[in-house]
Amino acid sequence: MDTLARTKVKDLLKMPAGADVLAKGWVRTKRGNKQIKFIALNDGSTINNIQVVADMSVFDEELMKRITTGASLKVTGKLVESVGSGQAVEIQASGIEVYGECDPMRYPLQKKDTSLEYLRSVAHMRLRTNTFGAVLRIRHAMAFAIHKFFNDKGFVYLNTPLITESDAEGAGDMFQVTTMNLENVPKHNGKVDFSKDFFGKKTSLTVSGQLEGELGATAVGEIYTFGPTFRAENSNTPRHLAEFWMIEPEMAFYELEDNMVLAEEFVKYLVQYALDNCMDDLQFLNDKYDDGLIERLRSVLGIAFQRVTYTEAVDILEAAVKNGRQFEYSVHWGTDFQSEHERYLVEEHFRKPVILIDFPKDIKAFYMKQNEDGRTVRGMDVLFPKIGEIIGGSEREASLEKLEQRIEELGMSRKNLEWYIDTRRFGTVPHSGFGLGFERLLLFVTGMANIRDVIPFPRTPKNAEF
Numbered sequence: 444m445d446t447l448a449r450t451k452v453k454d455l456l457k458m459p460a461g462a463d464v465l466a467k468g469w470v471r472t473k474r475g476n477k478q479i480k481f482i483a484l485n486d487g488s489t490i491n492n493i494q495v496v497a498d499m500s501v502f503d504e505e506l507m508k509r510i511t512t513g514a515s516l517k518v519t520g521k522l523v524e525s526v527g528s529g530q531a532v533e534i535q536a537s538g539i540e541v542y543g544e545c546d547p548m549r550y551p552l553q554k555k556d557t558s559l560e561y562l563r564s565v566a567h568m569r570l571r572t573n574t575f576g577a578v579l580r581i582r583h584a585m586a587f588a589i590h591k592f593f594n595d596k597g598f599v600y601l602n603t604p605l606i607t608e609s610d611a612e613g614a615g616d617m618f619q620v621t622t623m624n625l626e627n628v629p630k631h632n633g634k635v636d637f638s639k640d641f642f643g644k645k646t647s648l649t650v651s652g653q654l655e656g657e658l659g660a661t662a663v664g665e666i667y668t669f670g671p672t673f674r675a676e677n678s679n680t681p682r683h684l685a686e687f688w689m690i691e692p693e694m695a696f697y698e699l700e701d702n703m704v705l706a707e708e709f710v711k712y713l714v715q716y717a718l719d720n721c722m723d724d725l726q727f728l729n730d731k732y733d734d735g736l737i738e739r740l741r742s743v744l745g746i747a748f749q750r751v752t753y754t755e756a757v758d759i760l761e762a763a764v765k766n767g768r769q770f771e772y773s774v775h776w777g778t779d780f781q782s783e784h785e786r787y788l789v790e791e792h793f794r795k796p797v798i799l800i801d802f803p804k805d806i807k808a809f810y811m812k813q814n815e816d817g818r819t820v821r822g823m824d825v826l827f828p829k830i831g832e833i834i835g836g837s838e839r840e841a842s843l844e845k846l847e848q849r850i851e852e853l854g855m856s857r858k859n860l861e862w863y864i865d866t867r868r869f870g871t872v873p874h875s876g877f878g879l880g881f882e883r884l885l886l887f888v889t890g891m892a893n894i895r896d897v898i899p900f901p902r903t904p905k906n907a908e909f
């Protein structure tokens with residue numbers, strides 16, 4: 444046991460000079476001359492380093508040789524006012540112990556910048572960079588703020604299953620879960636016999652906790668889920684992951700309007716929380732990758748999001764095309780918007796976040812409330828600058844009859860859905876909810892360009908390393 448308690452770098456940097464301190468961390472850089480060395484030490488608690496000053500009349504050359512970028516140290520000394528600029532205090536070292544050396548010939552992170560793409564192949568080193576330190580701290584702060592937001596509103600955190608037999612989004616692309624021997628799959632009448640599988644039925648990893656969430660909301664009123672979600676869609680884009688995290692609030696007695704108000708309040712709260720609590724990290728990312736980041740974050744706070752129906756949006760896009768704006772994908776009533784269309788609406792036309800509502804029923808999931816017009820549903824997508832869709836949600840179809848009719852129309856298996864349909868059979872209520880893609884939010888908040896760089900261990904097609 445150390446006799447002196449360790450202080451984290453984040454706290455050291457805020458302390459007044461004078462105290463004897465103990466710091467532990469990894470060497471970022473070492474410089475100096477024969478008389479004096481300056482070691483920048485970081486322990487991951489902050490983007491900032493504490494400077495350790497080593498007087499070479501106290502320490503020997505042999506020890507200093509072992510102190511290279513990436514090595515781990517334990518440093519005791521006095522916290523003194525810093526003479527150099529850039530920091531208020533530094534440690535005048537009296538003792539330095541090397542926990543682990545870091546061979547400079549083999550360490551893949553030297554001072555020169557390494558590309559984000561390269562870093563993805565060196566998982567352990569990647570997380571130790573300034574960039575990922577910042578991303579991970581912001582990711583944590585956002586997760587905490589999400590729980591705080593809902594807790595303060597009296598929502599109940601509901602844990603929905605990751606293994607499920609239902610396909611909530613009806614989109615198909617699910618990962619199957621099985622313990623069957625794929626070399627020798629049990630068959631019955633030529634078909635796979637899932638009764639022999641672990642759960643006695645065909646199961647998959649969930650694409651959404653919403654359906655189970657609706658059971659929670661129609662019991663305790665307001666719930667939210669926050670967990671991993673899996674989609675086997677083969678989308679190799681900077682905005683898609685095969686494993687991502689989603690936050691899905693679901694609220695009894697909310698109509699679409701209430702849902703929109705909550706979604707807007709929610710994302711604004713999170714952006715404000717980041718600005719209030721993560722400024723050092725945001726400033727670093729702003730300076731290094733995206734000099735419009737902080738301004739963009741502030742810009743969404745002060746304004747009301749633009750609400751527009753799908754039909755109005757199609758008119759806007761068609762007018763743009765008429766005026767010579769080119770899109771890779773064509774757009775007309777009934778098509779699902781591509782990210783280029785969403786970004787046109789947000790970045791060029793309205794120049795603010797957009798809440799798109801009332802979609803053609805054929806491009807949306809079975810559970811959305813049907814409008815009187817018979818061809819649109821009360822869906823709601825929130826579109827953000829640089830990202831496109833960040834939230835997808837809707838008011839839910841509360842009528843048993845209409846829900847059953849839609850399930851029928853789509854040819855979905857009722858057998859797996861009776862438990863869900865029960866919510867409309869017994870005391871049905873108007874209710875609504877939405878899903879926020881956690882990594883999409885983080886793309887916006889960190890300004891990173893690729894969704895792989897806002898999750899510690901990304902899973903994408905042909906990539907499940909570590």
Ligand code: 4AD
Pocket residue numbers: 611612650651652653674682683684685687689691692832833834835836837876877878879880881882883
């Ligand atoms: O729009 P989606 O598919 O909606 C649902 O899953 C609903 N069940 C939500 C609800 O109403 N409770 O997905 C919601 C959000 C998207 O807006 C997007 O931000 C994110 O999840 N998302 C993805 N993020 C990363 N990679 C993917 N492959 C994603 N697919 C969706």
Ligand code: MG
Pocket residue numbers: 824832834835
């Ligand atoms: Mg969606």
